[in-house]
Amino acid sequence: MYSPPDTDERPAARPRDRVAAAVGNASLLGIGYLLLGRRLLAAVTIVVTVVLVVLLTTVAPFRWFEVLILAWWAFVVAHGWYLARENAAKVGKQRMIALSVTAVVFAAVGLLRFDAVRIDGVIADARAQGSCATATEALDSRWLGHRVADAPLVTGEEATREACRRLRAANGKLARALSGKPGATAAAFGEFASVRREMPGHEAMAAVVLGGFLRHLPTPDACTTAKIDDWLSAHASAGPAPAQSAATVARTAPAAYLGCGDRLMTAKDWTTARTWYQRIVDRYPTDPRVAKAKEGITKATQALELAKVRELLDGPTGIEPDYCDSPAPYSAAAPYGAGTNRALFYGNDGYSGRFPAEWRASDAAQAVLVVCLGDDEDGTPVQTCPYENKMVPEFPIEVTFHKVAVPLKAYELRTGKLVVDTKVEIGGASCPRKLHYRSYVADLGPPSDTGVEPSDADVRAAFAPIIRK
Template identity: 45%
Template sequence: MTYPAYDPPRPPTPAHPSASPVDPPASPVDPPASPVDPPAVALGNATLLGIGYLLLRQWRLAAIAVLGTAVLLDLTASTAETRYEILLLLWWAAGITHGWYLARRRPEQAARRGQRAGTLALALAVVLSAVLLRTDAYGIENRVTEAREGGDCEAAAAAQGEVWWGHRLAGATVVEPGDAVAEACHRLDGAAVTLARAARRGSTEDLGRGFGTLAGVLDEPGNEQTVRTVLDTFLDGLPTDNSCDTAALTAWLRDRGPTHDVLDRSAGTAARTEPAALVGCGDHLMTEDAWQQARTHYQRLLDSYPDDARTDEARDGVRAATLAIELDHVRGLVENTYGADSGYCSQPAKYSGAPPYRNGTNRALFLGDSEYTDKLPGSWRTGDPAKAALVVCADAAEHGAAVETCAYENDKSKYLPHRVTFHKVKIPLKVYELRTGKRLDPRSVQIGGGSCPSVLRYEYYLHDLGPGDQFVSTSKSGVRDAFRPVVER
């Protein structure tokens, strides 16, 4: 029996000539990068959020894109300058272009409808939001402008109050002028409060501050109507309930120099309301005994408005105030008269309202030494300067004309006889016509009376050699006869 020859099994032939059963296993190969969709990358960057770079797995570029967008948006919103808006648009366009360029360089590309739809939706949301916000910003600013042109600061401020950060991100340059309008209206609100306080208190200081604010706002273009509204509100409140406050305010307005703008409207209001205020204030001051101020107000009307219908009232007021001032001055002098050389007697003044110095008996105000003038009839005297035609200043009595000389024996010693001369009582006088303040005659009067009494009593002193010259003894009738030429004309 024959058997086939034995052929032992052989090892398998390696697949590669260099491979051998003893070579180590091959290392794993990196998986290929995912295919990218350039339109999706470009649309992702159109969101300004670097989404396209995220699709490319360019993390650093995505962070730079977000940071750049944040910086530019902040600059745009905070400065409201057009150049930053242009830079933002360029940044947006550069992001789209750069993302498209990087995606096109990738060898692995594929259309991915899901990415395209998602990034397109986000990009449209960003762009439409920006467009809508900017459009709304234009609408707000149109309302702000219309309200300002209509002089309605309240409506302008309310419209500008609708602006929020979204409007500032999408349209800072659009809403920024409205901020200036709102700020101007805020200043005008302050001016309105100041002017109202000026009207309430009659304060020209507040009035000046209020007009200063109005002038400052008016220097900024476009604010004429809003300034006019505030000014008209103040002017419509004139005259106020207090005529003196009105007079003070209108005087300031009248004296204010023309500025050839809307503020000059105040001059017409001043001319319309000041005359009545001046007369009313003058009348009020007269009741307060402030005669000097009252006369100033009356005179101001005569000087500034000579053709006004109230000039007759003003002239009467000047006359009454002048008389009150004169009478007050005279009374002050009388109160300070302590003798014939003080007060009125040394500084005579006129009172134009005094009774005229006329024929007959004139009542007089007797000042100075009253030893003899107190004996005059009451119908000749008065203590009220307003009722006196004359002011008579009597000095201390002096020896007048000698009447008689008599011999007397001293009852202590018959060897000391005395001859005594009796004199009329001479009263030095200063007589003034009160109506004019002019001095009149006589300059003195002499009172006659009895002389040489049977017994003459006197005070005795060691150094005295006798009683000396004596006054005659007077009577009321004698005093009256002596002073009659003074009070009668």
């Protein structure tokens, strides 16, 4: 009699190799799950691994995150071992697959980590030698695999890339400083400061950049060099190579200061020229250029004094200039003393035109005195004479003739000091046969007081004691 098959019989379960499952999952590619037939778990493993790697290489390149990935690795390894506990058996083919895939993954990660360490060593040596070119070349030799294998190390090296970028910017600014824009020096040192503050360990690279700049000093333009040296002397102590900067300044500054001062003297910028000359005297008192610098200070000071005097004397000679109220010295002028003291005459010009040529100076640069003349006044009475009174002929008018008194102040140009303050009295002819006068309403007769009529000789005799000593 036919009996139907026993429906309770099921096909035998597929053997599971716990070692293959654990080793396969150690690849973090879900190989162990695939060997166990757990495709969904394999897919989830791959997705989680990819997400963790993306996070590691972008927003979380830290050692602690690597520990988190290691924990995930340990979990999937243990989970694969756990799932294969039922019907466990040694399956050679599964082990071969698991070992092959995991070995490739481990070998790739290991080699990439080793190479990342090697590149990091090259970068560290480049930092120590100050070579941004070598460091940048090493940085550019990396790829995504290095970042996946050792994200914290690779990410840390990016500070060197940024430091080199800033140092290249500093080098460009220093080049502009050398080409005639010395103010760019400060901006370059700002880049150095940011590298030192934010990316420590790159001091040698900054020193190399600054050293290249210092080797180009002095520049062909003395004033450019002077301005750079002046800035360095005040700020280089905070830079990457203070000793080298100080030595360069000491080597180049005195000549640059002197050359810049000379150039500015030619350009008639006497104030700035004197400043550069004074720098030499103050900062380098033993330098052989000090004597020339002191000469330059004297010349610049005298040029400034002369410009000030000319400004105070500006205006027509017929009126008193500002100098008469606010005198100023011109130390290059000759002293007031024996001989003929040439003068500039201002104010009352009724007599200065009658002076001999050798008394008059054409400019403050040739003068000894500045003479300020006031308006005529009646001086000492000389003679009184009767003149016809046309209103009452019986009573003549007595007219007293006076010397002409001229208020005079003479300033020694060399010192700006008042050396003469007097009234010069000019003699002359009195009691002429006919007395000329002017009446604006009715002819009331001549004035009772009037001045004498001085000749050229009288004028010169009156002023000679002031001019000639």
